[in-house]
Amino acid sequence: MDRQLLLGLVIGAAAIAVGFTFQDQHYRLDVPGLEADQRVIAHRDSPYTGMTWVASPGKNYLQLRFFEMVEGGVCLEPTWAQLAADGRLPHLKPATLPTLAPGQVDPGTLNNSAYISFFPAGLLLNRSVPAAPQVLVVGLGSGVGIAHILHHFPKATVEVVDIDPAVIEMVREHYPLLAWAETQGRVIFAARDARAHVRARKGHGFHMVILDAYTAGSTIPPHLMTREFFAECADTLAEGGTVFANIIGCYGEQVDGGWRGAKRRVVGGALRTFRAAGLEHAWVIPVLHGNDRPASFDRTTSRNNILIAAKHPISPRRFAEGWTRLRDWTPFPELEIGRHVSRQYQVIDSEANTGTTYAPAAWIDPGLPTLAGSLRPIPLADGAPGHTHGAVTDDRVLIESAMAAVRGNAPPGSQLRGWRDAPAKAQLYLRTVDWVLFPRETWRTSVAFGRDVNKHDPDLLVGPVDGPEREAAPQTWHMTDAPLFTDLTPNADIVNR
Numbered sequence: 001m002d003r004q005l006l007l008g009l010v011i012g013a014a015a016i017a018v019g020f021t022f023q024d025q026h027y028r029l030d031v032p033g034l035e036a037d038q039r040v041i042a043h044r045d046s047p048y049t050g051m052t053w054v055a056s057p058g059k060n061y062l063q064l065r066f067f068e069m070v071e072g073g074v075c076l077e078p079t080w081a082q083l084a085a086d087g088r089l090p091h092l093k094p095a096t097l098p099t100l101a102p103g104q105v106d107p108g109t110l111n112n113s114a115y116i117s118f119f120p121a122g123l124l125l126n127r128s129v130p131a132a133p134q135v136l137v138v139g140l141g142s143g144v145g146i147a148h149i150l151h152h153f154p155k156a157t158v159e160v161v162d163i164d165p166a167v168i169e170m171v172r173e174h175y176p177l178l179a180w181a182e183t184q185g186r187v188i189f190a191a192r193d194a195r196a197h198v199r200a201r202k203g204h205g206f207h208m209v210i211l212d213a214y215t216a217g218s219t220i221p222p223h224l225m226t227r228e229f230f231a232e233c234a235d236t237l238a239e240g241g242t243v244f245a246n247i248i249g250c251y252g253e254q255v256d257g258g259w260r261g262a263k264r265r266v267v268g269g270a271l272r273t274f275r276a277a278g279l280e281h282a283w284v285i286p287v288l289h290g291n292d293r294p295a296s297f298d299r300t301t302s303r304n305n306i307l308i309a310a311k312h313p314i315s316p317r318r319f320a321e322g323w324t325r326l327r328d329w330t331p332f333p334e335l336e337i338g339r340h341v342s343r344q345y346q347v348i349d350s351e352a353n354t355g356t357t358y359a360p361a362a363w364i365d366p367g368l369p370t371l372a373g374s375l376r377p378i379p380l381a382d383g384a385p386g387h388t389h390g391a392v393t394d395d396r397v398l399i400e401s402a403m404a405a406v407r408g409n410a411p412p413g414s415q416l417r418g419w420r421d422a423p424a425k426a427q428l429y430l431r432t433v434d435w436v437l438f439p440r441e442t443w444r445t446s447v448a449f450g451r452d453v454n455k456h457d458p459d460l461l462v463g464p465v466d467g468p469e470r471e472a473a474p475q476t477w478h479m480t481d482a483p484l485f486t487d488l489t490p491n492a493d494i495v496n497r
Contacts, residue, residue, distance in 0.1 A: 028068060029054070029415050030357070030415040030417050031357070031415075031417070032354055032355055032356060032357060032417055032418060033346075033355055033357070033358070034357055034358065034415070035056035035058055035059050035344070035357060035358050035360075035415070036058070036356075036357040036358060036359045036360070036363075036406070036410065036414050036415045036416060036417075036419070037056050037057060037058045037359070037360050037363075037410075037411075037414060037415075038054050038055070038056045038415055039054070039055055039056075039413070040052055040053070040054055041053035041054065041055050041062070041103070041104075041105060041174055042170065042173065042174055044166050044169075044170055045166075046164050046165075046166035046167070047164075048163065048164045048166075048167075048215075049066040049067065049164065049167075049215075050066070050067050051064060051065065051066055051071075051166065051167060051170055052064070052065045053065075053170065053174050055076060055105055057076060057360065058342060058344050058358065058359070058360030058361075058362070059112075059342045059344060059358065059360075059433070060075045060076050060077055060112070060340065060342045060433075060435055061073045061074070061075060061076065061112050062074050062075075062076055062105055062107045062142075062174075063142065064141065064142035064143075064170065064171075069218050070113070071141040071142050071214075072111070072113045072116060072141045072142030072143070072144045072145065073111065073112045073113050073142065073144065074107040074108070074109070074110065074111050074112070074142065074144040074147065074175075075107065075108065075110040075111065075112055075340060075435050076105055076107055077108070077110075077340055078108045078110060078335065078340060079106045079107065079108050080092070080097070080106050080107065080108045080109075080176060080177040081097055081106055082108065083108045083109065083151075084097060086334055088334045089151070089334060090154075091150070091154035091155075092108075092109070092150070092151065092177070094180050098176050098179075098180070100176070104174070104176075105174070106176055106177075107175065107177070108147075108177065109144075109147040109148060109150065109151035109177070109332075110332060110335065110340065110435055110436065110439075111144045111145075111147070111148055111439065112435055112438065113142075113144060113145075114287050114289040114304065114438075114439075114442045115246055115287045115304035115306065116144055116145045116148055117148070117331050117439035117442055117443050118244075118285065118287065118306045118443070118446070119145050119148050119149055119210060119244070120148070120149070120152055120153070120329065120331075121244065121285070121306060121308060121326060121447075122208040122210065122242040122243070122244035122308055123135075123153065123207060123208050123242075124322060124325040124326055124329060125242050125308055125310065125314045125319070125322045125325075125326070126207055126208070126240050126241055126242060126322075127239070127240025127312050128240060129325065130207045130238075131155060132155035132156065132157070133149075133153050133155070133156040133157070133207045133208065134156075134157055134159075134204070134205060134206045134207050134238070135149060135156060135157070135158045135159070135206060135207065135208045135209075135210065136158075136159050136160075136161070136198075136201065136204075136206045136208070136209045136210070136236060137158060137159070137160045137161070137209075137210045137212065138161055138194040138197075138198070138209070138210065138211045138212065138213050138224065139161075139162060139194070139210075139211070139212040139213030139214065140160050140162040140167050140168060140171060140189070141167075141212060141214075142171070142175075143160075143171040143175050143178045145210070145212065146158050146160060146178060146181075146187060147175070147177060147178060150177075150181055150186060150187070151332070152331070152332075156186070157185070157186055157187075157188070158186065158187050158188070159187075159188040159190065159201075159206075160187065160188065160189050160190065161190045161191075161192060161194050161197040161198075162189075162190075162191060162194075162213075163191070163192065163193050163194065163213075164191070165191035168189045168191055172189075194213060194221075194224055195223055195224065195229060195232070198229070198232045198233055198236060199232055201236045202232070202235045202236055203235065203236070204236050205236075205237070205238035205241075206236050206237055206238060206241055207237075207238050207240075207241045207242075208241060208242050208243070208244055209233045209236060209237065209241075209242075209243045209244065210244045210245075210246075211224065211233070211243065211244065211245040211246070212245075212246045214248075218248060220247075220266070220491060222485075222490035222491050223487070223490060225269075225270065225273070225485050225490060225491035226273065226485045226486050226487050226490050226491070227273050227276050227277045227484065227485060227486050227487075228277075228486065228487045229487075230243065230273060230274050230277035230278075230279060230309070231277040231278055233277075234277060234278050234279050234311065237311075240310075240312055241310070242308050242309065242310045242314070243274070243279060243308070243309045243310070244306065244307075244308050245270060245274075245306075245307040245308075245309070246304055246305075246306065246307075247266060247267050247270045247284075247304075247305045247306075247307050248263060248266070248302060248303070248304055248305070249261075249262065249263030249264055249265075249266040249267035249302055249303075249305065250262060250263065250264050250267060250298075250299055250300055250301055250302050250303065250305075251264060251267065251268075251299040251461065251478065251479065252264030252265075252267075252268070252299060252300060252478075252479060253299045253300050259481075260300045261299060261300035261301075261302070262300075262302040263302055264300075264479065265479075265481065265482060265483055266491060267284070267305055267307075267479075268461065268462050268479035268481075268482030268483070269482050269483040269484065269485050269491055270307055270485070270491075271284060271307060271458055271461060271462050271482065272462040272463075272466070272482045272483070272484055273483075273484055273485045273486075274307065274309040275309070275458060275462075275465045275466070276465060276466040276484055277309075278311065279309035279310060279311060280311075280465045281309065281310045281311065281312060281313050281314050281315065281318075282307060282308065282309040282310075282314075282458050283307070283308050283309075283314055283315060283450070283456060283458065284305050284306070284307050284450070284456050284458070284461070285305070285306040285308070285446055285447065285449075285450030285456070286303055286304075286305050286306075286446065286449065286450065286456075287303055287304040287305065287306060287442065287446050288303075288442070288445050288446045288449055289385065289438075289441075289442045289445075289446075290385075290388075291381075291384070293381075293383045293384065293385075293445070294383070294445065294448070294449040294452075295382070295383050297449070297455075306446075306450075315453065315457070316451040316453055317453060323447075323451055326447045326451075327447060327448075327451075329443065329447075330440060330443075331439040331440050331443055332436060332439065332440070335436045336436065337434060337436050337437050338434060338436075339436065340434070340435045340436055341432060341433065341434050341435070342431075342432070342433045342435065343360070343361035343365075343372075343430065343431070343432050344358040344359060344360055344361060344430070344431050345358065345359050345361060345364055345402060345406075345428060345429065345430055345431075346358050346359070346428075346429045346431065347399060347402070347403060347418060347419065347422060347423075347426055347427070347428055347429075348426065348427045348428075348429055349418075349423035349425065349426060350394075350423075350425040350426065350427055351423065351424065351425045352423065354418075355418065355429070356416075356417060356418030356419050357415045357416065357417050357418065357419070358431065359406045359410070359419065361430070363405060363406050363409040363410055364402050364405045364406060364409075367405050367409070368398075368401055368402065368405060371398060371401070371402060372391070372430060374393060374395070374398060375391035375392055375393045375428070375430050376391060376392055376393060377389065377390075377391045378390040378391060378392060385437075385438075385441040385442070385445065386434075386437065386441065387433060387434045387435075387437035387438040387440075387441050388431065388432070388433050388434075388438075389431075389432045390429060390430065390431055390432075391429070391430045391432075392427050392428065392429050392430070393427065393428050394425075394426065394427050394428075395428075396422070396426070398428060399422050399426050399427075399428045400422055402428055403419050403420075403421075403422055406419045407419060407420070459477065460477055460478060461477060461478050461479055461482075462477055462478075462479050462482040463475065463476075463477040463480075463482075466484060
């Protein structure tokens with residue numbers, strides 16, 4: 001039997017086993033720190049996963065979750081209808097907007113998944129930016145990454161392959177914009193194993209191949225993380241095209257003779273393997289958001305890392321034009337800062353260091369119009385992004401008034417964990433997030449950090465490209481144990497942690 005076919009069968013059997021093992025653990029809504037107004041839009045099981053669309057108007061998201069892992073999130077507003085009404089976005093305007101079923105949502109393209117904002121980077125690092133990009137995406141997830149490309153590249157065509165037909169159906173049924181884009185020929189779905197699909201597309205001339213396939217356990221399928229597969233991806237590229245991969249992990253750090261850092265060998269192995277597959281010009285951009293800033297970058301913290309690989313130079317030193325494009329790029333330039341903002345309250349137990357679910361400000365502010373102005377703003381740390389602001393109070397009367405408002409105004413079925421009784425040492429926290437500023441600041445900060453050649457040069461991270469030079473070189477690079485993933489020795493996240 002063909003070894004790669006055997007590997008695929010083993011992986012498929014493992015996925016099915018995992019799916020059936022966790023059938024009773026689809027998702028939980030009543031979890032401290034999540035949103036009190038979450039509601040399930042749809043749920044479906046497949047041999048590979050349990051998938052659930054979950055919406056929270058209070059935090060302005062629609063998320064697709066595989067079990068309890070978020071595969072991707074898109075903002076509920078601006079809706080597709082709102083974007084279609086913007087004269088600057090004619091490529092998102094259908095002849096007729098679809099009629100929504102009761103309870104159906106109509107998300108647009110603004111995402112709240114930090115790494116999704118970087119999908120354009122692979123096109124911007126093409127030798128020349130194509131006018132009508134041809135993009136292949138391996139791993140559908142929520143589909144918000146596809147919507148992101150369609151928003152920013154009006155003439156793009158995106159072909160998506162996913163092994164699970166149920167995921168494709170969930171996106172078609174609950175993401176109206178993408179269902180419409182499919183009817184326009186701008187999105188093409190294929191339900192099959194990505195390895196076979198990529199082989200079949202050899203010589204097609206894609207300007208970018210995006211690798212974003214993860215199992216329900218947030219691991220990359222081993223047969224999609226090998227030198228042979230990466231070489232097959234390279235064979236589908238147009239001249240000057242790129243492969244873009246979302247790799248979860250870290251650079252790691254040696255401490256007291258040992259290594260620290262989750263999935264550092266996954267990041268190091270991916271970088272080494274891409275270069276060994278003929279895409280020797282590779283670069284990693286760690287995605288920085290939240291409290292993750294250049295000045296406090298922790299090599300041991302697991303995060304999304306954008307790995308871009310090509311046959312042409314793409315480093316900041318050798319492809320300044322491409323990095324100028326990255327520097328000058330603005331996500332969602334048509335959208336207005338300050339317009340799509342979420343505001344939520346949480347009661348924090350200062351002693352136990354726990355909190356309630358997050359309640360929408362709409363449940364509290366109308367009855368307590370002076371509350372928000374009574375809270376103390378929390379100063380932003382130096383270099384911290386400005387898309388998220390906090391304010392707090394420990395005034396007992398205000399806290400209990402807010403809790404009473406939540407209990408009185410929350411609709412039936414709301415997730416009110418912690419909102420019944422205030423803890424002895426309680427604080428009321430108000431979180432404000434600007435969802436237009438979020439991708440812009442994430443992009444700006446990460447790109448500025450990613451161009452630091454002293455931190456991200458692949459030779460410094462994993463050494464020379466595999467070959468005689470590497471074998472003869474002293475191991476002075478950072479990730480000295482970065483593995484080479486092949487069909488005979490593929491990545492196994494269980495081992496490479």
